[in-house]
Amino acid sequence: MTSKTVHSKLSLLATMLISFTLIIVLTSSCAPKFECRDAIGCVDIAPGKPIKVGIMQALSGSVSPSGTRYSRSVEMALDAIGGTIHDHPVELVRADSQCSKEGGITAGLQIVADPQIIGVIGTTCSSEARGAMAYLSDAGLVMISGSNTSPSLTAANQVKGEDFHPGYFRTAHNDADQGLAAATFAFQELGKSKAAVIVVAADSYSQGLGNVFEQAFADLSGEMVYSGEINKGDEDMKPILEAIVNSGAEFLFFPVFQPEGDLIVLQSKEVSGFENIILMSADSLLLGSFVESVMDAGVGTFYIVPDKPSSEEYDAFVDAYIAKYNEELTTNFHAHTYDAATILLKAIEAVAVKDSDGTLHIGRQALRDYLYNLQGFEGLIGAISCNEFGDCGLAKFRVVRFDDPSVGVDGIKSNIVYLYSTEK
Amino acid sequence: MIRLRIIQHLINRLSITTKFLIAFGALLGLIIITALTGFIALSAVEKKADEAIDISNEIQRVVLEMDAGLKNARRFEREFFIRYPTVGFEVARENYANASYSQVDEVIALSETLKGLIANSNVSVALQERNVDLNFFLSAAARYKETFNEAVGLAEQLAGKDTGAEDRLEKQAELLLDALETTHDPDLVLLFREMQSHSKDYLLTRQRPNMQLALNTAEELRGAIQNNENLSEVERSLVVSNLDSYLNIANEILNLDVEIHSRFAEFDIQVGAVDPIAKELVVLASEQVHSARDQIAETNRSATILLIVSLILSVALSISVGYLFHNDITANVIKLTVAAADVEADKFEPSSLDGLVGRKDDLGQLARVFQKMAREVRLREEKLKQQVTELKIALDETRQKKKVAEITDTQYFKDLQNEADALRNIVADTMDKQE
Numbered sequence: 001m002t003s004k005t006v007h008s009k010l011s012l013l014a015t016m017l018i019s020f021t022l023i024i025v026l027t028s029s030c031a032p033k034f035e036c037r038d039a040i041g042c043v044d045i046a047p048g049k050p051i052k053v054g055i056m057q058a059l060s061g062s063v064s065p066s067g068t069r070y071s072r073s074v075e076m077a078l079d080a081i082g083g084t085i086h087d088h089p090v091e092l093v094r095a096d097s098q099c100s101k102e103g104g105i106t107a108g109l110q111i112v113a114d115p116q117i118i119g120v121i122g123t124t125c126s127s128e129a130r131g132a133m134a135y136l137s138d139a140g141l142v143m144i145s146g147s148n149t150s151p152s153l154t155a156a157n158q159v160k161g162e163d164f165h166p167g168y169f170r171t172a173h174n175d176a177d178q179g180l181a182a183a184t185f186a187f188q189e190l191g192k193s194k195a196a197v198i199v200v201a202a203d204s205y206s207q208g209l210g211n212v213f214e215q216a217f218a219d220l221s222g223e224m225v226y227s228g229e230i231n232k233g234d235e236d237m238k239p240i241l242e243a244i245v246n247s248g249a250e251f252l253f254f255p256v257f258q259p260e261g262d263l264i265v266l267q268s269k270e271v272s273g274f275e276n277i278i279l280m281s282a283d284s285l286l287l288g289s290f291v292e293s294v295m296d297a298g299v300g301t302f303y304i305v306p307d308k309p310s311s312e313e314y315d316a317f318v319d320a321y322i323a324k325y326n327e328e329l330t331t332n333f334h335a336h337t338y339d340a341a342t343i344l345l346k347a348i349e350a351v352a353v354k355d356s357d358g359t360l361h362i363g364r365q366a367l368r369d370y371l372y373n374l375q376g377f378e379g380l381i382g383a384i385s386c387n388e389f390g391d392c393g394l395a396k397f398r399v400v401r402f403d404d405p406s407v408g409v410d411g412i413k414s415n416i417v418y419l420y421s422t423e424k
Numbered sequence: 425m426i427r428l429r430i431i432q433h434l435i436n437r438l439s440i441t442t443k444f445l446i447a448f449g450a451l452l453g454l455i456i457i458t459a460l461t462g463f464i465a466l467s468a469v470e471k472k473a474d475e476a477i478d479i480s481n482e483i484q485r486v487v488l489e490m491d492a493g494l495k496n497a498r499r500f501e502r503e504f505f506i507r508y509p510t511v512g513f514e515v516a517r518e519n520y521a522n523a524s525y526s527q528v529d530e531v532i533a534l535s536e537t538l539k540g541l542i543a544n545s546n547v548s549v550a551l552q553e554r555n556v557d558l559n560f561f562l563s564a565a566a567r568y569k570e571t572f573n574e575a576v577g578l579a580e581q582l583a584g585k586d587t588g589a590e591d592r593l594e595k596q597a598e599l600l601l602d603a604l605e606t607t608h609d610p611d612l613v614l615l616f617r618e619m620q621s622h623s624k625d626y627l628l629t630r631q632r633p634n635m636q637l638a639l640n641t642a643e644e645l646r647g648a649i650q651n652n653e654n655l656s657e658v659e660r661s662l663v664v665s666n667l668d669s670y671l672n673i674a675n676e677i678l679n680l681d682v683e684i685h686s687r688f689a690e691f692d693i694q695v696g697a698v699d700p701i702a703k704e705l706v707v708l709a710s711e712q713v714h715s716a717r718d719q720i721a722e723t724n725r726s727a728t729i730l731l732i733v734s735l736i737l738s739v740a741l742s743i744s745v746g747y748l749f750h751n752d753i754t755a756n757v758i759k760l761t762v763a764a765a766d767v768e769a770d771k772f773e774p775s776s777l778d779g780l781v782g783r784k785d786d787l788g789q790l791a792r793v794f795q796k797m798a799r800e801v802r803l804r805e806e807k808l809k810q811q812v813t814e815l816k817i818a819l820d821e822t823r824q825k826k827k828v829a830e831i832t833d834t835q836y837f838k839d840l841q842n843e844a845d846a847l848r849n850i851v852a853d854t855m856d857k858q859e
Contacts, residue, residue, distance in 0.1 A: 102690035106697050109567060113560035201632075201682045231632045231682060239636035246643060 034355045038363030040140040043118050047358035050091035051348060053341075054111045056122030056132060056143070058099035062258050065289070067099070067124040070146060070337040072325055074121045076317065077341035085349045086360055093117055097128035099257070100232075101204065104131025112139040118348060118362055119143065121341045125257075126150030126205035130163045137165035140364035142371060144344050144392075145170040146337025149178060150208035155389035163204065169371050169390040171336040171343070171381065173306055175205070175255075177395035179212025181420035182280060182304045185399050186251045187220040189418050190278060196226035196249035198240060198264065200256050203232070209255040209282060225249045230260055237267045245273035252279050261285040262293040269297050280304065283332040286400075288409045298402045305413060307396035307421070309335050314380045330409050336393065339379035343392070347371055395422035435752065437784050443752065447745040454741060458734035465727035469720055476716030479545045484709035486538045491702040493531035494565065498695065500524035501572055505579065513584050521576050528569040535562040538705075548715055551708045557701045564698050568691070575687040582680040589680060590627065593673045597623075600666040607655055607663070615645040623674060635678055642671055756780050756787045760794060767798050774799050 036042035045051055055074050057067035071094065078090055093114065097107035104123060111117055112135050120136060120143040123129045129148045136143050148170050152161035156176040186192050195217050199210035214224045226247035228240045241264070244252055254264055261281055268274040280302040291298065317338060318329055351366040374392065377384040386392035399418035404411065435443070500523045508516035539558050542551055582589050597620055604612045622638035625631075649655065649663050759780060766772035780791035831837050 098693065100689065100693075102686055102693050105567065105690060106564070106693045109563045110560050110697065113563060114556040115559075201678070202686055228636070229632075229678070231685075234632050236631075236633035239633045239640055243636065243640050243643070246640065 034353055034359070034361050036361060036363065039365040040368075041364050043116060043362045043364065045088055045116070045360040045362070048088075049116075050089045051085050051360070051362075052091050052093050052114065052117045053344065053348075054117045054120035054122070054141075054143075055092050055094045056097045056104075056107050056111060056120050056128065057094075058103070058124035058128065059094065059096035061098050063099040063124055065287070066147070066331045066333070067096075069327075069329065069331045069334050070122075070124060072321065073146070073334045073337040074341040076321060076324070077338050077345060080342065081345055081349075085345060086352055086354055088360055090345065095122075097123045097125075097132060099123075099125040099128060101127045101131035101202065104128035104133075105135070106131075108132030108135035112136060112141065115139075117141065118364075119344045119367065121146070121337065121344060123148060125203075126153060126208060127203050129153055129168065130204040133163065133165040133168050137167045140167070142167040142169065142344070142347075142364075142368055144340040144371070145172060146335075146340040147172050147333035148205070149173055149175040150204040151176040151179075151212060152204055152208050154391045156212065160389065164389065167368050167390075169340075169343075169386055169392055171340045171379065171384060171393050172333055173393040173395050173397070174391050175209040176212050177422055178282065178304060178306075178397055179209050180216040181395075181397045181399075182209075182253055182282070183213050183216035183220055183222065184420065185302070185304065185418050186253065186278075186280065187217060187222045189399075190251065192222070192251035192278065194223050194225045194247075194249050195251040195253060196228070196244045196247055196277075197224065198228050198230060198244075198252065198254040198256065200260065201229040201231050203256075205284065206255050206257075210253065213253050213255075230256070232257075232260065234260060235263060237263045238271055241268055241271040241274060244277065245271060249277055252277050253281075254279065255282040255284060257284050258287065258290055258293070262290055265294045265301060266297050278302065280399075286332075286409060286412065288330045291402075291405050291409050291412065295405045298405060301402045302399055302417070303402065303412070304397055304399050304420075306332055306336075307398045307419065308413065309381045311380065317380055328410075335380040339377075339381055339384060342379065343371065343374065343377060343384065346377075347374075395420075397421070435748070436788075439785055443748075447748070450741060451738070451745065454734070454738050458731065458738065461734060462727060462731055465723065465730060469723040469727065472723070473716055473720040475546070476719060477713060479541065479547060480709050480712035480716055483538065483541055483547070483551070483712065484706060486534050486541065487702060487705040487709055490531050490534045490538065490561070491706070493527050493534065494568070494695075494698065494702070497524045497527035497531065497568065497572075498691070500527060501575075501691070504576065508579065509583060513580055513588075517576060521572070524572055525569060528565055528572070531565045532562060532569075535565060548708070548712055551705075551712060554701075554705060554708065557705070561698060561701055564694050568694055571687050571690050571694075575684055578680055578684045578687065582677065582684065589673055589677045593623070593670065593677060596666065596670045596673055600663070600670050603659075603663045603666045606659065607649075607652060609648075609652055609654065612645065612648055612652065615641060615648055619645060627677075630681055632678065635674060638674060639671065642667060642674075753787065756783075756791070760787075760791060763791075763794060763798065767801065770805075772798050772802070 036044075053074075055071050057071050058064055059067050059071070071092075074092065078092065081090075083090060093111070095107035095110045097103040104127060107123075107128065108131060111120055111132070119141055120132075122143060123132065123145055124147055126148045127150075129143065129145060130150070130153065133143060133153070145168075149172050150161070150163070151174055152163040153168055154164060154170065154174060155161050156174070183195075186195055195213075197210045197214055200206040210227070214227060218224055226244050226249055228243060230237065230240060237260070252268075254261065256264065261284075265279065268277075268279060278300075282303060283305040286303040286305055314335055317335065321329055321334070347367055347370045348362060351363055351370050353361045353363075355361060371386055371392075372388060372390070374384065374386045382394050382396075384392050384394070397420045398413075398416045399420070400413050400415050401417050402412050403415055407415075438446070500520045504516050504520035504524065507520060511519070535558060539555065539562070542555065542558070580588065583591075585591065597616075601613070601616055604616050619638050619641040622634050622641060626634035626638060646664065646667055649660060649667070652660070655663065759777065763772055763777055766776070774795045777791045777795045781788060781795055783791070832841070
């Protein structure tokens with residue numbers, strides 16, 4: 001091979017390389033680049049990078065059994081979509097919000113510290129959401145809870161709650177309906193006209209439900225003869241129970257958590273005059289550990305809980321859950337949380353825009369708009385539609401009576417004495 | 425093989441000067457490369473190591489300062505709540521609350537510095553991925569300040585001199601007692617004392633059931649006041665009003681305590697969330713130092729390997745050059761020397777230089793000339809030898825002739841010759857006669 005031939009071949013190779021580079025540069029510069037026009041910004045996810053979704057639940061403390069199960073419901077929802085959205089793996093980022101406003105604040109700060117997190121499934125307790133939501137909303141995130149029920153987080157009677165923040169949604173019911181259902185049962189079904197309420201101080205859920213009950217009971221022409229507070233951690237309930245006896249109450253509604261709820265039931269047996277007062281609590285207390293704690297002392301007490309879904313899909317979910325985690329589902333909102341997670345994942349899939357280079361762009365306001373406009377989504381709990389306040393849950397309740405501790409929490413939940421629904 | 429032959433051919437074409445130049449040039453180049461490699465590698469190691477260790481130490485220092493700053497802030501916060509009942513609210517705020525605020529401000533500034541340090545330096549991926557934690561650290565510190573500020577405000581509402589709820593409760597208790605004493609009903613005063621006792625229990629223990637007992641007693645007291653027939657409506661209204669005010673303040677204290685407790689709970693949760701981050705950052709920074717040292721060791725190893733490889737290559741090249749010289753020059757010079765000796769010994773075979781004469785280099789030319797010269801010398805020598813031999817023969821003949829002449833020219837020889845002739849004649853005559 002002569003040097004002249006080598007030279008001409010090298011020149012040809014160089015020309016081809018330059019031409020190829022130019023073509024790549026020109027075609028890439030001509031391809032339409034995504035420009036974020038979302039009012040509150042976009043999350044950009046590079047090819048191969050994960051879509052981050054937060055799980056904010058009570059993962060420690062007395063409510064952790066619920067928080068853990070709800071986290072698992074999210075995992076189940078993720079499994080159901082194959083773990084990916086638009087070929088990007090979905091990464092779940094966990095934060096323990098400890099079923100308190102303070103825990104919610106800290107967990108909220110942890111979540112917003114990562115600007116790649118798009119939305120959050122949580123929280124377990126309303127108080128956590130009350131603490132976290134201001135930060136999450138400011139950062140442009142959405143949060144969907146399967147178990148928050150406090151009216152203050154959304155609205156009561158079409159009036160925005162004091163803790164309302166854009167971007168907050170829930171598939172759980174609104175306690176504005178549950179309180180009304182409990183008051184209706186007490187006043188109309190049981191025929192009690194004098195009621196008392198015990199709530200936990202500074203607890204959003206407890207105060208929200210208690211306040212709604214008081215208002216609804218009064219609206220039904222009942223008389224609220226006592227309204228008292230306990231602190232988380234109080235052990236001696238006798239003083240407040242004596243105050244209730246002294247008030248002349250016939251009915252006590254106490255939407256509180258463990259262990260305070262256990263102590264109210266147990267110590268009510270030791271307070272003279274309480275044998276004539278009917279006790280009623282809510283889903284926050286009716287758990288397996290509560291039944292084991294109070295045993296026979298709980299006989300005769302009532303509980304208002306969300307109605308259990310009844311569908312083949314729900315049964316399949318429960319079977320799959322038990323098969324995967326080898327534990328029974330004794331919590332109330334696992335299906336609601338599963339639906340919350342599914343809605344968020346589907347919403348992300350729907351609003352995501354895939355760029356020519358494979359980058360995924362998710363508009364934060366677009367995601368919110370999608371959720372606010374959600375109508376008739378077929379979930380495990382039924383057809384889910386969201387309103388302008390973020391309420392997407394169904395108001396269907398059952399009042400159950402604790403007759404026999406040996407039947408366990410599921411048996412008690414099946415002992416239905418009253419059904420209430422806002423659905424026509 | 426063919427390539428080797430081509431190379432061999434090319435090498436053969438080069439002049440010895442060029443070969444020497446190339447060989448020694450290559451050796452020199454290799455030595456320079458080896459030296460430069462060592463120098464550059466060591467410089468890079470030194471620079472990188474210094475940089476990594478400096479940054480890691482700086483990160484570690486900043487993280488430790490942040491951690492210490494937060495701990496100091498919490499210490500001042502606790503001091504504030506312990507001291508303000510004795511030193512007074514304003515003094516406590518000045519000495520402890522403000523100190524806590526400035527500590528938090530410093531922590532926030534340090535967090536920003538740390539973020540910049542990590543973002544602008546070549547730190548480990550593990551440390552870079554801590555950006556989210558740093559964001560949280562930063563916002564948690566800011567939230568801590570906000571929460572502490574709220575707690576201080578709540579503490580002021582609770583325990584501020586004269587205006588605080590606790591002072592107001594005490595004053596209201598005095599007013600209520602004064603009003604009750606005017607009724608001259610010892611049962612009412614007794615109930616008040618009982619209520620007051622439960623309230624004080626609460627203020628000592630902060631256990632809500634104690635205040636609930638006070639509230640229960642207050643309701644009992646209210647009933648007793650309502651049923652006291654010795655009181656006029658105005659007096660009754662005044663006492664009830666005082667009791668209501670007392671209860672309102674008691675409830676205010678309960679709510680303030682719940683709020684303050686909430687802030688304390690938040691501090692604890694924040695500490696629980698932030699402490700591991702500070703610890704992990706210290707560990708990561710420490711790992712970064714170790715990593716930098718490992719990097720140095722690794723680079724040193726690489727440089728050593730590189731130097732050893734260069735050395736081996738140098739030796740190999742030297743041996744190759746030597747071998748090449750030997751094969752190409754020395755061995756051929758020896759051949760020429762042997763040829764010269766052979767020439768001298770007169771046993772030179774020109775064909776012994778056939779391999780050499782084909783070369784195009786100086787040695788080839790020398791061999792060719794040598795071979796030619798040797799051949800010519802041999803030819804001349806052979807010719808000379810022949811000439812000498814011929815000369816010798818001629819000389820011998822001449823000498824013989826001379827010797828013959830010397831003999832024949834003598835009288836004696838002539839006489840002998842004459843006698844011989846005479847004899848021969850006699851013999852011939854005799855023979856003729858016999859026939």
